[in-house]
Amino acid sequence: MASLETSTHCPYCALQCGMKLRPVTDGAVVEVVERTDFPVNRGALCGKGRTAPAVLAAGVRLTGPLVRDEGGELVPAGWDEALERIADGLRGTRAEHGADAVGVFGGGGLTNEKAYALGKFARVVLGTSQIDYNGRFCMSSAAAAHQRAFGLDRGLPFPLEDIPRTGCVILVGSNLAETMPPALRYLTELRENGGRLIVIDPRRTRTAEQADLHLAPRPGTDLALALGMLHLVVADGRVDEDFVRTRTSGWDEARAGAMAHWPELVERLTGVPVPQLREAVELFCGAESGMVLTARGPEQQAKGTDTVGAWINFCLATGRAGRPLSGYGCLTGQGNGQGGREHGQKADQLPGYRKLTDPAARRHVAGVWGVDPDTLPGPGRSAYELLDALGRDVRSLLVMGSNPVVSAPHAGHVEERLKSLDFLAVADVVLSETAALADVVLPVTQWAEETGTTTNLEGRVLLRQRAVTPPEGVRSDLEVLNALAALLGHGKGFPAGPEEVFDELRRASAGGAADYAGITYARITAEDGVFWPCPGEDHPGTPRLFLERFATDDGRARFVPVTHRPAAEETDTEYPVVLTTGRVVSQYQSGAQTRRVAELNAAAPGPFVELHPRLAERIGVAEGDTVAVTSRRGRAVAPARITSAIRQDTVFMPFHWPGEGRANSLTNPALDPVSRMPEFKVCAVRVEAAG
Ligand SMILES: Nc1nc2c(c(=O)[nH]1)N[C@H]1C(S)=C(S)[C@@H](COP(=O)(O)OP(=O)(O)OC[C@H]3O[C@@H](n4cnc5c(=O)[nH]c(N)nc54)[C@H](O)[C@@H]3O)O[C@H]1N2
Ligand SMILES: Nc1nc2c(c(=O)[nH]1)N[C@H]1C(S)=C(S)[C@@H](COP(=O)(O)OP(=O)(O)OC[C@H]3O[C@@H](n4cnc5c(=O)[nH]c(N)nc54)[C@H](O)[C@@H]3O)O[C@H]1N2
Ligand code: SF4
Numbered sequence: 300m301a302s303l304e305t306s307t308h309c310p311y312c313a314l315q316c317g318m319k320l321r322p323v324t325d326g327a328v329v330e331v332v333e334r335t336d337f338p339v340n341r342g343a344l345c346g347k348g349r350t351a352p353a354v355l356a357a358g359v360r361l362t363g364p365l366v367r368d369e370g371g372e373l374v375p376a377g378w379d380e381a382l383e384r385i386a387d388g389l390r391g392t393r394a395e396h397g398a399d400a401v402g403v404f405g406g407g408g409l410t411n412e413k414a415y416a417l418g419k420f421a422r423v424v425l426g427t428s429q430i431d432y433n434g435r436f437c438m439s440s441a442a443a444a445h446q447r448a449f450g451l452d453r454g455l456p457f458p459l460e461d462i463p464r465t466g467c468v469i470l471v472g473s474n475l476a477e478t479m480p481p482a483l484r485y486l487t488e489l490r491e492n493g494g495r496l497i498v499i500d501p502r503r504t505r506t507a508e509q510a511d512l513h514l515a516p517r518p519g520t521d522l523a524l525a526l527g528m529l530h531l532v533v534a535d536g537r538v539d540e541d542f543v544r545t546r547t548s549g550w551d552e553a554r555a556g557a558m559a560h561w562p563e564l565v566e567r568l569t570g571v572p573v574p575q576l577r578e579a580v581e582l583f584c585g586a587e588s589g590m591v592l593t594a595r596g597p598e599q600q601a602k603g604t605d606t607v608g609a610w611i612n613f614c615l616a617t618g619r620a621g622r623p624l625s626g627y628g629c630l631t632g633q634g635n636g637q638g639g640r641e642h643g644q645k646a647d648q649l650p651g652y653r654k655l656t657d658p659a660a661r662r663h664v665a666g667v668w669g670v671d672p673d674t675l676p677g678p679g680r681s682a683y684e685l686l687d688a689l690g691r692d693v694r695s696l697l698v699m700g701s702n703p704v705v706s707a708p709h710a711g712h713v714e715e716r717l718k719s720l721d722f723l724a725v726a727d728v729v730l731s732e733t734a735a736l737a738d739v740v741l742p743v744t745q746w747a748e749e750t751g752t753t754t755n756l757e758g759r760v761l762l763r764q765r766a767v768t769p770p771e772g773v774r775s776d777l778e779v780l781n782a783l784a785a786l787l788g789h790g791k792g793f794p795a796g797p798e799e800v801f802d803e804l805r806r807a808s809a810g811g812a813a814d815y816a817g818i819t820y821a822r823i824t825a826e827d828g829v830f831w832p833c834p835g836e837d838h839p840g841t842p843r844l845f846l847e848r849f850a851t852d853d854g855r856a857r858f859v860p861v862t863h864r865p866a867a868e869e870t871d872t873e874y875p876v877v878l879t880t881g882r883v884v885s886q887y888q889s890g891a892q893t894r895r896v897a898e899l900n901a902a903a904p905g906p907f908v909e910l911h912p913r914l915a916e917r918i919g920v921a922e923g924d925t926v927a928v929t930s931r932r933g934r935a936v937a938p939a940r941i942t943s944a945i946r947q948d949t950v951f952m953p954f955h956w957p958g959e960g961r962a963n964s965l966t967n968p969a970l971d972p973v974s975r976m977p978e979f980k981v982c983a984v985r986v987e988a989a990g
């Protein structure tokens with residue numbers, strides 16, 4: 300039977316665990332089999348990966364297009380009708396309001412081929428600048444900080460296998476034990492090898508429980524914390540002067556910023572005692588090598604870019620970057636969170652991580668696309684700004700691979716904006732909350748039913764392979780774009796075959812920062828994935844970046860001067876508690892897929908509000924009682940989960956559910972000025988027992 304097994308990767312997070320799929324019964328459904336030969340997870344999977352085939356079942360997933368009838372109901376329709384309705388809708392808006400009144404919203408779960416084709420479709424077929432995607436809500440602050448400091452954005456500049464061999468890891472706002480469970484092994488091995496682990500999180504999470512030292516700052520104060528630690532590095536004479544002189548620029552200004560953040564001030568701002576700050580610096584600087592890894596905790600803030608910048612400054616000042624077993628990295632989140640940000644579904648971007656504002660980049664990509672560079676639109680709005688403009692400047696929208704009704708900040712407002720559109724089309728595998736608002740819903744194939752590449756959090760390009768035949772009535776996103784392009788007058792240039800699209804992507808990315816020119820499907824299969832940049836088929840790929848030089852013009856990493864500032868919304872007497880949000884192990888994102896899996900629902904049945912016993916006592920709620928959480932934007936209710944593992948001034952809600960317990964009814968859409976990341980991790984709320 301072994302020959303019937305197909306090697307592929309999980310549909311969910313950025314770890315992209317390897318797995319094998321084996322057909323059961325008639326070949327329409329598969330089961331997951333361990334794939335121990337793939338190095339990243341060596342066979343281990345979390346519950347989401349193990350149960351992913353449940354979403355392939357008819358009755359769970361969409362099996363035919365839906366269109367809204369005159370009575371306002373979504374009813375089954377044929378593909379021709381559904382596609383024509385979309386073409387008419389988009390064409391009509393363009394004729395009446397101009398090309399920029401048509402918007403596109405993509406996703407970091409889409410394969411490289413889809414992300415590339417979607418960006419090209421927006422710019423070439425629709426002629427619109429108004430395209431962005433949910434990755435803006437994910438790692439955009441780290442990406443911006445990477446660009447600023449290193450001249451290149453690849454989440455991790457080294458493979459995960461380096462982590463167990465470094466001396467000390469500072470993990471900032473990552474709950475790896477729940478968000479990438481098989482990767483916890485790297486931290487366990489680190490500690491077995493004598494390396495130290497410091498976790499910074501307002502909650503004592505399952506991840507923090509593994510740490511030698513856990514710092515629990517008030518949400519939104521990471522910037523002060525990082526500056527305070529850099530202050531101590533300077534005060535204690537621990538700066539790596541030689542590294543700073545030879546490999547960096549801009550230290551004097553950055554140093555001045557840190558010196559303004561003396562330890563006692565930082566203790567006051569963050570709530571982290573000075574002795575803990577000192578211990579963290581001693582552990583980190585006392586080791587031969589070290590890494591700082593951030594995830595959404597410090598990044599999803601209205602100052603996320605500067606916060607990551609402060610951690611990069613810390614790495615540079617201590618000489619823990621651009622050297623073996625040392626560096627700063629961001630733990631990217633979505634299945635193709637890395638590749639999805641490289642090939643053109645981002646508002647300001649062309650394939651190969653090129654800039655839409657760069658004339659040479661426009662010429663190169665226009666050449667590959669066979670169009671006049673002058674016809675390519677300029678940069679558009681960022682994700683939240685695009686959603687906020689719906690029904691006003693942007694009047695028709697195509698959504699592919701996102702469920703913003705649940706996942707966008709200030710979701711009540713976003714839902715209203717979606718409802719005010721002249722026309723909404725959604726391509727999805729299930730009837731998500733966003734799809735349920737659409738005029739036309741297109742059912743698309745899923746991971747096991749199609750072939751395509753993703754780029755995992757290490758920058759390793761991987762191949763997912765088709766293992767089952769999709770149900771009749773379902774088409775791939777590439778087939779959808781191919782058909783829509785044809786209806787809109789572009790019969791050529793949008794092939795539906797993934798390998799053909801990938802070969803075009805390779806040419807479009809050639810010479811860019813994220814260069815895939817030398818990567819082929821055959822090589823990926825033979826080599827356990829290929830790390831970009833990989834400019835030629837004889838190039839080995841690049842697992843480790845920056846060892847000789849950084850990707851800036853002069854090869855030096857740039858310190859960025861940063862200073863602390865408060866959260867966009869501070870607590871006050873009316874809203875005295877901080878709300879932060881995040882994830883639980885058994886649900887994925889907006890839950891569109893995982894809320895349809897019985898085993899996962901049994902483990903994580905619904906929303907909750909995590910709060911400290913003192914706060915619970917003060918508002919008079921016991922475990923399981925219904926709690927009302929109110930912010931300036933909305934209200935949510937969910938059962939109390941009382942634990943001393945959270946700060947007394949903070950409550951936590953996971954964001955996986957719609958309806959009454961929707962965390963994003965509360966969150967603040969204040970944006971980071973550089974990355975345009977919303978402040979998902981901090982807002983002010985009132986917490987009460989719900990009558
Ligand atoms: N089970 C599961 N796994 C997933 C996902 C999922 O939805 N479910 N999604 C995937 C995706 S797209 C992503 S982006 C990743 C996200 O992976 P993580 O970043 O690990 O996930 P989060 O739970 O959003 O946030 C991590 C931690 O940040 C802490 N935090 C909150 N506020 C602050 C703060 O102000 N400062 C600091 N330092 N920490 C803070 C939270 O308490 C939380 O424990 O997970 C990926 N994996
Ligand atoms: N409060 C709060 N909100 C958050 C966050 C937080 O920490 N706190 N985190 C943010 C982050 S990091 C992220 S990444 C976002 C994610 O939020 P969303 O963008 O809503 O992510 P998903 O739930 O993964 O949505 C993906 C949708 O696309 C569908 N889909 C899956 N694969 C495909 C495909 O190949 N093609 C098509 N057409 N559809 C597909 C799925 O069924 C699902 O409906 O949420 C953000 N929102
Ligand atoms: S850790 Fe991520 S990639 Fe691995 S099985 Fe779980 S969801 Fe899938």
Ligand SMILES: [Mo]
Nearest residue numbers: 436437632633
């Ligand atoms: Mo994410």
